[in-house]
Amino acid sequence: MIPALLxxxxxxxxxxxxxxWVEAFIEFLTETLGWFxxxxxxxxxxxxxxxxLALAAPPFWAVIxxxxxxxxxxRGWLFAAGSALGLVLIVLLGQWGNAMDTLALVLVASAxxxxxxxxxxxxxxxxxxxSAVIKPILDFMQTMxxxxxxxxxxxxxxxxxxxxxxxxxxxxxxxxxxxxELGIRGVxxxxxxxxxxxxxxxxxxxxxxxxxxxxxxILAGINQVIMLSLSMVVIAGMVxxxxxxxxxxxxxxxIDVALGFExxxxxxxxxxxLDRLTAALGRPRTKLFRRTPAPxxxxxxxxxxxxxxxx
Amino acid sequence: MSDNxxxxxxxxxxxxxxxxxxxFGRKPLDTVARLRAGAERGSLPxxxxxxxxxxTFEVKRGEIFVVMGLSGSGKSTLxxxxxxxxxxxxxxxxxxxxxxxxxxxxxLRAVRRQSVSMVFQHFALLPHRTVIDNVAxxxxxxxxxxxxxxxxxxxxxxIVGLAGWEDKLPAQLSGGMQQRVGLARALAADTDILLMDExxxxxxxxxxxxxQEQLVELQAELGKxxxxxxxxxNEAMFLGDRIAVMRDGRIVxxxxxxxxxTDPANDYVAQFVQDVDRARVLTASSVMEPARAIVSLSxxxxxxxxxxxxxxxxxxxxxxxxxxxxxxxxxxxxxxxVKNRETDLSLVVRHDLSAVDADTNLSDLVEASVESDxxxxxxxxxxxxxxxxxxxxxxxxxxxxSSHTGEVPVMIxxxxxxxxxxxxxTLLATGGPTEPADAALEGSLR
Ligand SMILES: Nc1ncnc2c1ncn2[C@@H]1O[C@H](COP(=O)(O)OP(=O)(O)O)[C@@H](O)[C@H]1O
Ligand SMILES: [Mg+2]
Numbered sequence: 136m137i138p139a140l141l142x143x144x145x146x147x148x149x150x151x152x153x154x155x156w157v158e159a160f161i162e163f164l165t166e167t168l169g170w171f172x173x174x175x176x177x178x179x180x181x182x183x184x185x186x187x188l189a190l191a192a193p194p195f196w197a198v199i200x201x202x203x204x205x206x207x208x209x210r211g212w213l214f215a216a217g218s219a220l221g222l223v224l225i226v227l228l229g230q231w232g233n234a235m236d237t238l239a240l241v242l243v244a245s246a247x248x249x250x251x252x253x254x255x256x257x258x259x260x261x262x263x264x265x266s267a268v269i270k271p272i273l274d275f276m277q278t279m280x281x282x283x284x285x286x287x288x289x290x291x292x293x294x295x296x297x298x299x300x301x302x303x304x305x306x307x308x309x310x311x312x313x314x315x316e317l318g319i320r321g322v323x324x325x326x327x328x329x330x331x332x333x334x335x336x337x338x339x340x341x342x343x344x345x346x347x348x349x350x351x352x353i354l355a356g357i358n359q360v361i362m363l364s365l366s367m368v369v370i371a372g373m374v375x376x377x378x379x380x381x382x383x384x385x386x387x388x389x390i391d392v393a394l395g396f397e398x399x400x401x402x403x404x405x406x407x408x409l410d411r412l413t414a415a416l417g418r419p420r421t422k423l424f425r426r427t428p429a430p431x432x433x434x435x436x437x438x439x440x441x442x443x444x445x446x
Numbered sequence: 447m448s449d450n451x452x453x454x455x456x457x458x459x460x461x462x463x464x465x466x467x468x469x470f471g472r473k474p475l476d477t478v479a480r481l482r483a484g485a486e487r488g489s490l491p492x493x494x495x496x497x498x499x500x501x502t503f504e505v506k507r508g509e510i511f512v513v514m515g516l517s518g519s520g521k522s523t524l525x526x527x528x529x530x531x532x533x534x535x536x537x538x539x540x541x542x543x544x545x546x547x548x549x550x551x552x553x554l555r556a557v558r559r560q561s562v563s564m565v566f567q568h569f570a571l572l573p574h575r576t577v578i579d580n581v582a583x584x585x586x587x588x589x590x591x592x593x594x595x596x597x598x599x600x601x602x603x604x605i606v607g608l609a610g611w612e613d614k615l616p617a618q619l620s621g622g623m624q625q626r627v628g629l630a631r632a633l634a635a636d637t638d639i640l641l642m643d644e645x646x647x648x649x650x651x652x653x654x655x656x657x658q659e660q661l662v663e664l665q666a667e668l669g670k671x672x673x674x675x676x677x678x679x680n681e682a683m684f685l686g687d688r689i690a691v692m693r694d695g696r697i698v699x700x701x702x703x704x705x706x707x708t709d710p711a712n713d714y715v716a717q718f719v720q721d722v723d724r725a726r727v728l729t730a731s732s733v734m735e736p737a738r739a740i741v742s743l744s745x746x747x748x749x750x751x752x753x754x755x756x757x758x759x760x761x762x763x764x765x766x767x768x769x770x771x772x773x774x775x776x777x778x779x780x781x782x783x784v785k786n787r788e789t790d791l792s793l794v795v796r797h798d799l800s801a802v803d804a805d806t807n808l809s810d811l812v813e814a815s816v817e818s819d820x821x822x823x824x825x826x827x828x829x830x831x832x833x834x835x836x837x838x839x840x841x842x843x844x845x846x847x848s849s850h851t852g853e854v855p856v857m858i859x860x861x862x863x864x865x866x867x868x869x870x871x872t873l874l875a876t877g878g879p880t881e882p883a884d885a886a887l888e889g890s891l892r
Binding site for chain 1: 531568584588
């Protein structure tokens with residue numbers, strides 16, 4: 136009988152030493168490419184310090200004012216007022232400094248993720264082969280539990296904010312690539328063909344037609360990248376990135392419900408503001424400018440209300 | 447049919463395609479080899495598609511060359527090989543004397559910028575750009591400065607009748623207007639050759655007719671070479687100076703609309719053209735018959751009377767020098783002249799006959815034919831008589847039945863109003879024996 140030939144229970148330790156292989160590979164990387172990772176560490180760390188300084192150095196009310204104005208420009212007064220209230224709440228909770236550290240980390244990680252993912256998305260949109268290679272890698276990066284690449288990131292970049300940034304970039308990059316590819320592939324084929332028919336070069340077509348027409352989709356991807364980055368904050372806190380994530384990790388260690396809630400609520404406020412602001416980027420300049428024709432609509436309303444109501 | 451707008455130098459044809467093949471799917475070269483060995487499109491394996499098979503043709507400068515065929519017959523594939531959007535699997539394409547097959551991408555783009563522009567079925571306008579910037583797109587790609595290209599685009603916008611819409615976005619325009627923008631964009635690029643792939647197929651019938659007429663006018667004015675793709679035979683017949691009929695990837699016939707209609711190469715084409723609007727396509731010259739009852743003015747009344755008697759008809763066309771049509775004579779008038787021994791036939795020539803130009807469409811002949819009891823006289827630009835169209839012939843041509851199938855000869859002239867005996871007696875009484883030499887004129891236009 137065939138079943139008799141097989142062991143009655145599956146092995147509980149690996150038969151194929153896949154894990155050790157990866158370990159050996161990481162070791163090999165640290166030894167031979169140490170200079171490279173050192174350089175990356177310095178660059179990412181430096182970038183973070185600059186952004187963090189820009190956010191933390193000015194008085195908190197100045198930062199709040201800037202965010203409020205941005206909200207007013209992109210979405211309207213209601214959102215602006217809400218943002219201001221939320222940020223004041225963070226200040227009152229005593230989490231302002233941590234929130235700015237977190238914001239700096241999210242902005243730096245998102246920016247790098249976008250700078251890497253948009254060109255990758257363009258490449259995937261233009262070549263079927265590139266797309267076929269990139270897709271499974273993205274799936275792998277996004278579904279592998281984030282803690283797992285925290286470990287090699289720690290080894291390669293040592294404790295601090297940089298392994299947090301790197302893990303965040305890897306985890307958050309996928310939607311940037313996917314949505315860029317989707318957006319460009321979704322541009323009307325005939326329009327692109329027409330541009331070719333008039334003798335346009337591929338670079339001109341990308342710049343003048345494909346990117347502008349794909350922009351709403353690409354911006355939706357960028358919004359997702361930022362949201363995913365924010366969701367990595369706590370995990371980044373575990374490797375010493377500090378900020379709100381560090382507070383949550385500390386409250387976990389101390390079983391401090393109050394601190395956990397305060398830090399968690401601050402993350403939520405940041406998330407909502409960032410989400411709504413970046414979502415508004417894809418739409419034409421809003422409310423503030425749409426206000427102008429609005430009186431017409433408002434004028435209609437009483438007229439309509441005055442009409443006899445049909446039984 | 448149309449005059450050549452490039453009369454100066456007899457240069458290369460606008461487009462020349464030689465033994466073009468295009469196969470999609472796996473192993474395209476193998477597909478072509480099979481086709482060359484005689485395989486039919488249908489007998490190829492499922493993963494090999496032959497879109498265009500052995501297409502050879504030339505498009506003359508300044509002509510409207512129509513490629514017609516059912517959906518899937520390979521028209522779009524064929525036209526895309528003419529500007530290099532698709533590379534032929536085998537064969538070569540020449541545009542204005544330049545072989546574009548195998549050209550590097552950069553040079554190919556230069557050919558497109560300078561020589562060939564295109565109009566698309568679904569317009570393919572840039573949705574994020576205004577009408578004027580869409581129209582100026584070709585010039586922009588050519589590197590024309592902003593001010594100049596806007597000015598040139600403006601002129602073309604006026605020509606296609608879109609003045610006042612310059613700053614609208616394509617989505618704000620109706621389908622017909624969007625395609626005017628598409629046409630304007632192609633015209634503004636100022637290339638000699640225009641490719642139009644089902645350019646009017648997405649439009650309402652009325653708009654479509656209007657666009658067809660406008661295209662013909664523009665072509666006459668600007669002298670572009672137009673390669674027009676359509677699955678609509680009526681459109682093909684209306685627009686085409688020449689038509690290539692495609693079936694299953696092959697060109698089965700190339701000819702003028704009239705050749706295709708009156709002399710289809712095979713049953714497929716014949717069946718295809720069966721329900722064409724013939725009145726819009728056929729012209730007087732393609733259905734006319736030789737005039738039989740004709741007399742020369744100098745031959746005099748006796749000869750005229752004899753001709754009419756022999757043909758048993760009551761009227762005859764009178765020709766002057768060089769066969770110019772002068773009018774008709776009626777048997778009653780002529781017999782009176784003979785009795786009175788008059789010799790000047792011109793005294794009784796009537797000018798109330800319907801003469802039509804050889805290029806008149808049949809649809810424009812119906813009214814004249816109904817109003818005239820005589821066959822319509824068909825004349826050329828110097829009023830020389832080319833032939834006649836009896837009403838029966840016109841009806842037969844419109845209904846696509848032959849007027850010569852019956853065993854009984856169809857009566858094509860107005861029947862005699864005076865009995866033959868009376869005429870013969872009159873002739874005998876007034877002159878000598880019948881002069882056989884006079885009969886020579888009869889039927890000389892056959
Ligand atoms: N890119 C392509 N890949 C595979 N098959 C194609 C492609 N383009 C066209 N074909 C096939 O080639 C044939 C001719 O298509 P097409 O040139 O579009 O015909 P038409 O324009 O006359 O409707 C069809 O059978 C079509 O399915
Ligand atoms: Mg087609």
